[in-house]
Amino acid sequence: MQLYSFFFSSTSYRVRIALALKGLNYQYHAVNLRAGEQRSSAYRELNPSGSVPLLVTDEGVAISQSLAIIDYLDAIQPASRLIPRDPIARARVLEVASLIGCDIHPVNNLRVLGYLQKNLNVTDTQKSTWYQHWVEQGMEALEALLHRQGHGSYCFGDEPTLADCCLVPQVANALRMGCDLERFELTMAIYRHCLVHPAFMLADPSNQPDYIA
């Protein structure tokens, strides 16, 4: 399999964690979002959305969107299951993945922050306030959901699921942007527990071939 990824992209990070948890090998293709490589015609030919991550299967099928990719990986490699089979258990995992993937991440990604600066001329302070606003609102909901429904040392139980694949990159991103997340105690405990898992370490931005400090 081949993965088009950017070390810094938190949606790519989710997929890298899933691949590592399942022990799947892949060829890494760096797409430098900062240099705008995702907008090149060569890349758009492969992925019309111009987004990372993109997985190309051994059969040459291209799949974009991190949640679709992880669902696919779970279908072809059921070992280390990331989305449980039981209807309620999977709803819990997908609920957390969606909360992060739809409510928190999209409003704070690179293209949106870029638009705020370039098209709406917001100041650095306004941009940072925007970022923190959506992180805090989302993290409050996440912490409440985990308190109510979570159990075990990961989000749901003692093995990582798709929820953890989404939680770690989101927390890492927010910490890098200077958010203070210590009051989200359960979220942070799960984050720290994940960080020492070998698969999460392997998937870390700093361990990618295109990493720049």
Add this chain to the structure above:
Amino acid sequence: MQLYSFFFSSTSYRVRIALALKGLNYQYHAVNLRAGEQRSSAYRELNPSGSVPLLVTDEGVAISQSLAIIDYLDAIQPASRLIPRDPIARARVLEVASLIGCDIHPVNNLRVLGYLQKNLNVTDTQKSTWYQHWVEQGMEALEALLHRQGHGSYCFGDEPTLADCCLVPQVANALRMGCDLERFELTMAIYRHCLVHPAFMLADPSNQPDYIA
């Protein structure tokens, strides 16, 4: 089952379509987002995210996030399957659902447009340009994906899937906001084909008990 919904919310609309396609009965609870009812402590007790839709199962289990809810409905009622079982076929459906659910909808929903106006003092023109920017960027990707991978009279085949449950509310929302979408010919053909399906008609905002013209 009970559904907490707002007639105008496109994520609620997705779930109403899924429920109608599966012929599932439910009790409708209106949550008036314009009046801020989603922020009341009574509602937050039920759903810490303060978002609609929320499904409460017959067993009293509350599930938020439209994509998690529809996955759950597909698990408990496999008739009129909305997410195919085949790994590649489901990746295609989830890819389109994620493109709409993560890349288009979240940056243009009510809370984000409200923040732009209240916190960043953008003008009506700037707000409308913002809205159209993300819709056009997303619709271009959607149209390209459908051209490349879609088939049949709906997004994927001759029966509606989760992809159609997401496409219709997004197109309806964009049309209401004054976007010209005619150049997205395939997307619009699918939209119009869905609109005459009885389940899509039943789920339409104008057919909800809380509808206000």
